[in-house]
Amino acid sequence: MGRSPCSDTNGLKRGPWTPEEDQKLLDYIKKHGHGSWRSLPEKADLQRCGKSCRLRWTNYLRPDIKRGKFSLHEERTIIQLHALLGNRWSAIAAHLPKRTDNEIKNYWNTHIKKRLARMGIDPTTHRPKIPSLASADGDPKKASNLSHMAQWENARLEAEARLVRESKPKQNDQQKSEGPVSVSANKQLNRMATTYTSTRPRCLDILKAWESTICNINGSIISFGDGSYLESPPSILQFSEDRQQAAAMSSLENMNKNLDFVYDAGGSAGDAWNIVGSSSVNNAGDENFIEGFSCDYHMNNNNNNNNNNIGGDQESSNNYCWNELISVVECRQPNTTPFYTRGC
DNA sequence: AAGTGGCTCAACCGCGCTACG
DNA sequence: TCGTAGCGCGGTTGAGCCACT
Secondary structure, rough: OOOOOHHHHOOOOOOOOOOOHHHHHHHHHHHHHOOOOOOOHHHHHOOOOOOHHHHEEEEEEEOOOOOOOHHHHHHHHHHHHHHHHHHOOOHHOOOOOOOOHHHHHHHHHHHHHHHHHOOOOOOOEEEEEEHHHHHOOOHHHHHHHHHHHHHHHHHHHHHHHHHHHHHHHHHHHHHHOOOOHHHHHHHHHHHOOOOOOOOOOOHHHHHHHHHHHHHHOOOOOOOOOOOOEEOOOOOOOOOOOOOHHHHHHHHHHHHHHHHHHHHHHOOOOOOOOOOOOHHHHOOOHHHOOOOOOOHHHHHHHHHHHOOOOOOOOHHHHHHHHHHHHHHHOOOOOOOOOOOOOOOO
């Protein structure tokens, strides 16, 4: 037997909320907290179902919601996180403070998705659409680039699948030893399958994947639907004890370049999307607007300053960046508790 | 001024997961 | 172990708005 939908309940109002209803809900939650959503409407004297109340609160009335236009950095972040996480809107929202998953989802569907599509990039895979890149002209550069992009995607999926397989038992162990995690957190943990392990950094599996695919490519060329090309920098791979990290940096560099190029390719002169490698990435006004994700800032600066070298300060910066990327995937703050918590 | 089509986004629906009795 | 309640998530809908003809 299925649960009856919220709307089946007789006498309950649906549709847009009135200011009076908003006020009732606000007042009640201020005084008592939301508690059980199921019983809230009756207690708050609202002719709504609990689900409707929860949605209204989480997507609109919550005091910590930022409304209005998305900033460039928010747009950029959404694209980057979408490339990493797919349609996991709640996970993406967790890295954009004051934005709701619903808002991000809507923004993606109405703005970003269409924009990427217009640019000849598949918004689902974040790869150039095949027809526009099919190398009908027989250009070997285009063909090899296509292969490059496919390898990148395969590596990503492979790493993600491996994480899913490996994380589940560890997740259980960790919960036993460190206490309960909320339902939501558990769900996220299951979905993202990226539980931190102290004995072996999780990034190593991803690094292997990167290493086995992309990092053999030197000076590859990224081309896009408009016929433009992006020269990726010579490989920074080095076979020392830093090998894996260097490999990751090379791959991530490529990834960021790809994503950067998305912005470039889409923008006409003066278009707001032209922000590649810009120091504006760290605008004071948007400082920390994305929690635990500043890799592209670091890497872009590193690229600008010291393109083909790893060592010294850059090495530590790389360590930091990699940790941060893992933090994003794990949805945790770098150098802090490894457990995912809602709204981390 | 009226009609039309496209866009936006708040709200809803249905499913999956976890907790609990 | 099973059934149910409650919640959160992603996908979808539709009312309202706006630009264009």
